[in-house]
Amino acid sequence: MTHTIFIDGEAGTTGLEIRERLKGRGELSFISLGEADRKDPAKRKEALNAADLVILCLPDDAAREAVAMIDSPTVKVIDASTAYRVASGWTYGFAELRPGQREAIVESKRVSNPGCYPTGFLGLVAPLVREGIIPGFLPMTVNAVSGYSGGGKSMIAEFEGPDAAKAPPYRAYGLGLKHKHVPEMTRHAGLTRDVLFAPSVGAYRQGMIVEVPLQLAALPSRTSIEVIHGALVEAYEGERFVEVASLEETEAMTGLTPEGLNGTNSMRLHVFGDREGEQVRLVALLDNLGKGASGAAVQNLNLMLGLYEATGLE
Known part of the structure; x- marks a missing residue:
């Protein structure tokens, strides 16, 4: 057919x-x-x-x-x-x-x-809200960087056109805190407060990193990096396009490039942090033109x- x-x-x-x-x-x-x-x-x-x-x-x-x-x-x-x-x-x-x-x-x-940014954010946060690890009323911050292709033709022209030499290597934007992705991220994560979204663009064509910092002491139920990681692993068990890096893998990493999954429909989730500490960095890696x-x-x-x-x- x-x-x-x-x-x-x-x-x-x-x-x-x-x-x-x-x-x-x-x-x-x-x-x-x-x-x-x-x-x-x-x-x-x-x-x-x-x-x-x-x-x-x-x-x-x-x-x-x-x-x-x-x-x-x-x-x-x-x-x-x-x-x-x-x-x-x-x-x-x-x-x-x-x-x-x-x-x-x-x-x-x-x-x-x-949206590309919401895909990374929701992949990280939605399962944790659903499991009660993150309460829906918790104020959430998401920091992210994308390649310039995410900005469409005008931004591509800025970085690839005749005046490309004048384009900055990195730029924060959405400074008015009214980005169009905020309702989408808030609603589909199951949150009751608007997400504080801090996007940026880098001088490379595609690929993105989306990061959500967590202060474990701010969560109403005491939890750990192992519990958070386990919830994500369980949520995406058997999925083809969303994978969760092992804690052993993330502990061995010294850096993460936003272009690591370019050309794919994959998204990889990471839970960074000291197993004995009070802070966690949830990080999603994806291609903004692929899974995004x-x-x-x-x-x-x-x-x-x-x-x-x-x-x-x-």
Whole structure:
């Protein structure tokens, strides 16, 4: 059986990455619009309603506009914007997030692809909140650095264009503390207070590190690095794309590069800290264009179409 796919916004960074990951798959056929047709509402609406599955790689408002154009009750949608990540009626597309999430994606016709930073944060924190190790009312901080591709065409042009020599090697941003990922991270982690999110960008193309510091003495129930690590191991037992580094491995590490999983759909979680100490650094490593974007979209596509989940991702 052949499934028809339309990527609305396929000329953008995420759209190009998704199309590349889907290349050569005989069970998929694609609807593509030329530049003129992409600007024609009638042609675009026709394509949106002719596909079995639509992937939206658009800004938030354009994504909402595209969804409003879909009349066919059979069309399935994966939205890669932030427009629907906390919206009613949409399934959050992080299959490993919690028990039953994968099954919910399989059954859904509307799936919101997670953000790259939230994928790392939620991978670390959601299981610990679910197990009661981190209480939902605890104020949480997340520090993160991503390659510049996460900022889209404008940021890529800044770091790769004619004035690339003027681009800084590292830059903190989101300084107004109103980043669009905050509601997504807070809601899906099961927290009641907004996460304090401190993102930054480095002068490299892709790859990211997401870190959550924990003061164990601030937790209402006394816990340890072993308990935290054990909860994460149990949460992701048997998962293909999320793995937890052993404590022995992390204790032997002297550094971690954000580019370590580039080109994959994998995410590796680390629990750093002194086993006798009172502080822990939870760290997620992933490719912001892989598990943080296009890889996750392909994984969700496979699930929604009833295909082998890892097709095109291994």
